Amino acid sequence: MIRCSLTNFAQEQGFDDRFHIHSEFMDTSEFRERLYTFDIGFAHTSPKIVSNSGAAADMVSCGVPVIVNDVPHFSHIKPYVVVKADLKEMIMEVINIHKKGQPHLDVLRKKALEAVPAIGYSKMAQKHVEIYNRAIAEFGPSTTKQLVGVVEDRRRFLNKDNFITVTCPNSVWQILLLWRKLSTLAKEGYSFRFVVQNTGMMEPSILSFVLEDIVEVHYADVGMDDDPRVARIHSRSLAQNMTTDIVRWLKDGKSFADLFGFIEEDSNPYVMNLGEFAVNRAKVVIPDPTDVALINVDDEPMLFRATTILQNTAREGIVFKKLIIMGKPTTERYARALYEKIVVGTSIDDVKVVIEDTRTRWALCDRAHTVITGWDDVAAYCLNNSINAVYDCRKEWQDKLVDELMKTGVRTSKFMAWDEPVTRR
DSSP states (O other): OHHHHHHHHHHHHTOGGGOOOOOSOOOHHHHHHHHTTOSOEEEOOOTTOOSOOHHHHHHHHTTOOEEEESSGGGGGGGGGSEEESSHHHHHHHHHHHHHHOHHHHHHHHHHHHTHHHHHSHHHHHHHHHHHHHHHHHHHOSOOHHHHHHHHHHHHHTOOTTSOEEEEEOSOHHHHHHHHHHHHHHHHTTOOEEEEEESSSOOGGGGHHHHSTTEEEEEEEOOSOSSOTTOSOOSOSSOOSEEEOOHHHHHHTTOOGGGTTTTSOOOSSOOOOOOOHHHHHHHHHHOSOOTTEEEEEOOSHHHHHHHHHHHHHHHHTTOOOSEEEEEEOGGGHHHHHHHHHHHHHHOOOOEEEEEEOOHHHHHHHHHHOSEEEEOSSHHHHHHHHTTOOEEEEOOSHHHHHHHHHHHTTTOOOEEEOTTOSSOOOO
């Protein structure tokens, strides 16, 4: 559609003989030959893109005046290009440059060419050599003590005026658990920007409202869908940009305590802004939490396992007078299906279903005597807030994580649905 529109516009305006759209592979030599013919380069991208622009940098290296929008994608070349706030201003700048004529273009070309000695390959190679020589001279052979010194040194150079960007999968529960570590930096005045894989629901967006130091949550293809491109995803030291995936980390046999181990976890809980509506709604649903069990059902496996979990807890003498089956709007059918099963198949008299938004579901967990949950954001919320809970651990790494966090004083019990009898710790 865009290609056809541009072609038609060029024909209507009478410059189709000077108009070309190239969409096939072009080798480096031909690409650079074409760049040298440009009068003006134009590069616009979404603020959600997290990388550095190679195409715009290539244009700059050929002395082409380049107009870009004001996003992090072009941060490495900003001193050598024309930066405008948005697409409309960029287009107006093209017109202005054309009106000002050749002398102005020459000034912009000179500005672009300053990038080659400043940030070209030779300059960057020299900087690498300087860094490596400094590290060898300062620290010598690596020891634990010296490595700690390096981490602390790196930490001092973090810029509080810019976000710390954390790239991770599209997962609310992962970000909640990561925040156990990152909240330490938040309390020191750092702000965070999360970039998550752009697949699935956009549920992590809520976190910028719940945790005040998460300023932005963006979605992009960050290679977190079992993509072989991602070989080393776990940040080795504290930096302005960090990347991780808790599941991959735990599946490799490592402990959660060692993930981002260069950040000391704060023993004081961080504040989550659940909002007045969610807190008041939870009080209405659970006015007296003494004997209320809250069972969180958001997928088919939990629907099938829930009655078995209740039977096993009853076998251990844990009987709930009231049961609230909790679901969310996108998976409401599982909560309602479990209600039908329980009303027919158990002796619990007081059973009801509630379908709530994320913050209200978390507020309900705060009110319940016991939460029964599979592995999702509710599980992470309960783990982070020391809520009495029964976890349906379906994977070995989940089992390991619950065990590890229990050692830090989390009041919880654990249930693996295939175990007989129930495993309690």
